[in-house]
Amino acid sequence: MLKAIRVHAPVSRSDLPRLTGLAAGTISQTTAELVARGYVVEARETEKRSGRPRTYLTIASEGPLVLGAVISTTNTLLITFVDLNGTIRSESELPFVGPGSIAELAERVAETIAQAIDASRFARERIEHVGIGVPALVDSVEGVVHFMATFEDTPYPFAAAVADRIGLPVTIEKGTTYKARAQHWHGAAQGHDTFTLVNVGLSLDSAAYSDGLPRVGVHGFGPELAHVRTGSPDDAELCYCGSRGCATTYASIYSIVLRGFGADAAQLDPRNEAEVEALFIELLDRACAGDSDARAVFDTAGAHLGQVLASYVKIADPGLILIAVPDMRFERVIQEAFSAALNHGILPPILKMTEIRFTLQEKNWHSLGTASLALEKS
Structure with missing residues (x-):
């Protein structure tokens, strides 16, 4: 539904069943939830015509944010803050101290993310989710790193370790999943x-x-x-x-x-x-x-x-x-x-x-x- 709203905005609820294949009842219930959570905003049409004015939906540019962090091969974090419209609000590349274990890597990443949040102009309450790209064999469902060429102390609950440190929900994925997502939403x-x-x-x-x-x-x-x-x-x-x-x-x-x-x-x-x-x-x-x-x-x-x-x-x-x-x-x-x-x-x-x-x-x-x-x- 968010894909349809993003691509076709401003779009009315009555158009969404055709665009998504979902039932009208599901559309009504889900859009109401998205509006209540601040993901989607409503606006009445301003053009005068006969009948009841239509309400149009767009993704909220001032709603929640997501923070993305990608671990590079040179002990830096590429950190990006984006809104639900897909607009990049802030980007930076921050160094961290080289770790000696996978547990230390999680700690360094968490510290660097926390520093980036503190240094940003965004309220912590506005950050909805943190995604981390890890160059490793990753269980993205459980948040566990099972193999990383530079460390032997795996498997390790990487997502949980970072989430406990920064107090935000965390998803970890291998970097190529990030690249596939970029191609799906913005590329070929x-x-x-x-x-x-x-x-x-x-x-x-x-x-x-x-x-x-x-x-x-x-x-x-x-x-x-x-x-x-x-x-x-x-x-x-x-x-x-x-x-x-x-x-x-x-x-x-x-x-x-x-x-x-x-x-x-x-x-x-x-x-x-x-x-x-x-x-x-x-x-x-x-x-x-x-x-x-x-x-x-x-x-x-x-x-x-x-x-x-x-x-x-x-x-x-x-x-x-x-x-x-x-x-x-x-x-x-x-x-x-x-x-x-x-x-x-x-x-x-x-x-x-x-x-x-x-x-x-x-x-x-x-x-x-x-x-x-x-x-x-x-």
């Missing part, structure tokens, strides 16, 4: 209630939407396509998860850089996102210029990416797969090997009915994701 997946996002970043990651909301399994996990095995037993490379042959060890930006620069990249810090991306662009430049060694690296990445998506499509029938990349030339240099793997791995009728589209990564995804969280968690 607008109008698609069911889709899968595959993000080609420092690691390969994924998130899925179903019926307009993030899709998770019984234990709150989304699809972990990065750790589907695509390497053969003869050349399976070691993954940071401890397994071998995971798709991320062939098709992520970091793995592409390692393979392309060899010994020169052996000491490269995977947390240094700027340096890794700069080397990736350099390698991409070489591949586009016809360098055979660089092209071979991207052929490998394309083959493994196509292989893992072929397996996923057969299992999940996602309808739409968005592949978010840092540079659209990536599609061109992997296309031949990528398409060959898809055509080899999927029955033609299934592949024909699946839309696979490359899209440029949103640079302000953390802000857009938080703006969308404001609407989904309201």
Whole structure:
């Protein structure tokens, strides 16, 4: 209902059954609740006409706020305050002291969020929810971090620890779910209630939407396509998860850089996102210029990416797969090997009915994701 009001505002109650498919009674009851909670405001039409004046609904710009925080690889929090209209009210990037454990990380994040709230011009009572993007294997339902490459003391009730410290409800999700939400509400997946996002970043990651909301399994996990095995037993490379042959060890930006620069990249810090991306662009430049060694690296990445998506499509029938990349030339240099793997791995009728589209990564995804969280968690 909030999606319909946001897209079509100002909109009358009588239009909402057609726009949402919900019964008129449900519309009446739910909109009354949203108005009472300050999420939606009413306004009588000013144009004079015969009959009873209509009442129009819009999302309240001065209503509740949601705070979003995304943990970066360099011990900073990207913090965004947004209203339910999806308008960004404030953004900042705040450093925190490097933690030695997952419990210390939760404490540092909570302290930094509390500082951001105190320093803001917003009353604490106005903040409805806090969403935190964590680079980890996360149970978003229970708020538990089950695996984080930099710490061994998991599982850990991360959301509860932060919520107890700041006195506000907290949702934690892996960062790619934030990116999928940004695409759903503001990007290439607008109008698609069911889709899968595959993000080609420092690691390969994924998130899925179903019926307009993030899709998770019984234990709150989304699809972990990065750790589907695509390497053969003869050349399976070691993954940071401890397994071998995971798709991320062939098709992520970091793995592409390692393979392309060899010994020169052996000491490269995977947390240094700027340096890794700069080397990736350099390698991409070489591949586009016809360098055979660089092209071979991207052929490998394309083959493994196509292989893992072929397996996923057969299992999940996602309808739409968005592949978010840092540079659209990536599609061109992997296309031949990528398409060959898809055509080899999927029955033609299934592949024909699946839309696979490359899209440029949103640079302000953390802000857009938080703006969308404001609407989904309201």
